[in-house]
Amino acid sequence: MPLVTTKEMFKKAYEGGYAIGAFNVNNMEIVQGITEAAKEANAPLILQVSAGARKYANHTYLVKLIEAAIIETGLPIAVHLDHGDSFELCKSCIDGGFTSVMIDGSHLPFEENIKLTKQVVDYAHSRGVVVEGELGRLAGIEDAVNVSDEDAAFTDPDEVEEFVERTGVDSLAIAIGTSHGAYKFKGEAKLRFDILEEIQRRLPGFPIVLHGASSVIPEYVETINKYGGQMPGAKGVPEDMLRKAASMAVCKINIDSDLRLAMTATIRKILAEIPGEFDPRKYLGPARSEIKKIVLHKLNNVLGCAGKA
Numbered sequence: 114m115p116l117v118t119t120k121e122m123f124k125k126a127y128e129g130g131y132a133i134g135a136f137n138v139n140n141m142e143i144v145q146g147i148t149e150a151a152k153e154a155n156a157p158l159i160l161q162v163s164a165g166a167r168k169y170a171n172h173t174y175l176v177k178l179i180e181a182a183i184i185e186t187g188l189p190i191a192v193h194l195d196h197g198d199s200f201e202l203c204k205s206c207i208d209g210g211f212t213s214v215m216i217d218g219s220h221l222p223f224e225e226n227i228k229l230t231k232q233v234v235d236y237a238h239s240r241g242v243v244v245e246g247e248l249g250r251l252a253g254i255e256d257a258v259n260v261s262d263e264d265a266a267f268t269d270p271d272e273v274e275e276f277v278e279r280t281g282v283d284s285l286a287i288a289i290g291t292s293h294g295a296y297k298f299k300g301e302a303k304l305r306f307d308i309l310e311e312i313q314r315r316l317p318g319f320p321i322v323l324h325g326a327s328s329v330i331p332e333y334v335e336t337i338n339k340y341g342g343q344m345p346g347a348k349g350v351p352e353d354m355l356r357k358a359a360s361m362a363v364c365k366i367n368i369d370s371d372l373r374l375a376m377t378a379t380i381r382k383i384l385a386e387i388p389g390e391f392d393p394r395k396y397l398g399p400a401r402s403e404i405k406k407i408v409l410h411k412l413n414n415v416l417g418c419a420g421k422a
């Protein structure tokens with residue numbers, strides 16, 4: 114089973130009313146935890162790499178880890194650049210074997226976003242690679258970019274048809290109230306499903322992407338705070354909202370923070386309970402198992418993609 118693009122995955126997901134999980138990877142234990150879960154659930158999978166992950170772990174290491182996971186699991190896996198911010202970065206990932214890239218021009222004026230996105234689409238499509246664009250702006254932190262709540266903006270449904278038509282993108286990330294990181298809602302969680310519905314009406318059959326979709330699992334936050342962490346007020350997207358989005362036009366759901374929480378909670382607990390522990394395998398191994406457990410839960414109970422590989 115070679116690396117695959119998301120084209121066929123999204124078509125089936127749209128028709129089947131479920132979403133594919135797109136999980137961020139930064140090291141071997143994360144790749145293994147996610148892919149072991151996907152194998153057990155027999156789920157199609159997107160592994161995504163941010164610019165920060167690439168800087169941390171090195172492009173070749175990450176691609177080879179993912180290739181190893183494909184050999185081990187036999188699953189269809191797409192390798193995706195998360196939040197590409199320039200043509201050069203997208204080109205480098207396309208040339209380096211990724212099957213999908215995101216060009217995130219959401220911070221740019223409409224015409225500039227179209228111009229940059231189209232440049233990436235032209236290059237990617239001529240090499241069999243698919244492209245995700247973004248319209249609207251999520252709040253939260255990505256790499257060094259911190260978008261304040263005031264600078265965040267919902268996607269304007271009036272713009273989506275023109276954007277998709279003029280750029281030729283294969284999928285579109287939209288902003289309907291989620292944000293990146295562990296502090297998504299101050300009060301009650303609220304998503305603008307009316308905007309999603311209107312976008313779906315204007316772009317029938319077109320795959321939509323939801324970023325900032327971690328649920329910020331309370332048990333992990335409690336464990337982190339119990340063992341010396343300080344994450345008061347951390348709050349994520351309720352699972353029911355993700356189920357609803359997956360049943361609509363959302364075909365790709367991005368999750369990173371929940372895996373970070375799973376890993377950090379596990380490691381904090383072990384090191385606090387066994388102060389003499391200094392073998393990394395003794396805490397990274399359980400952290401990997403916890404990632405597997407949480408990803409299995411998402412695939413089986415939230416995204417609806419289990420059994421669809």
Ligand code: G3H
Binds near residue numbers: 163165166254294369
């Ligand atoms: O959307 C951002 C992802 O969680 C990746 O985060 O840029 O810190 O790797 P990162």
Ligand code: 13P
Binds near residue numbers: 293326327328
């Ligand atoms: P979370 O921070 O909610 O996990 O979102 C991840 C994401 O959108 C990656 O692109």
Ligand code: ZN
Binds near residue numbers: 324325367
């Ligand atoms: Zn994102």
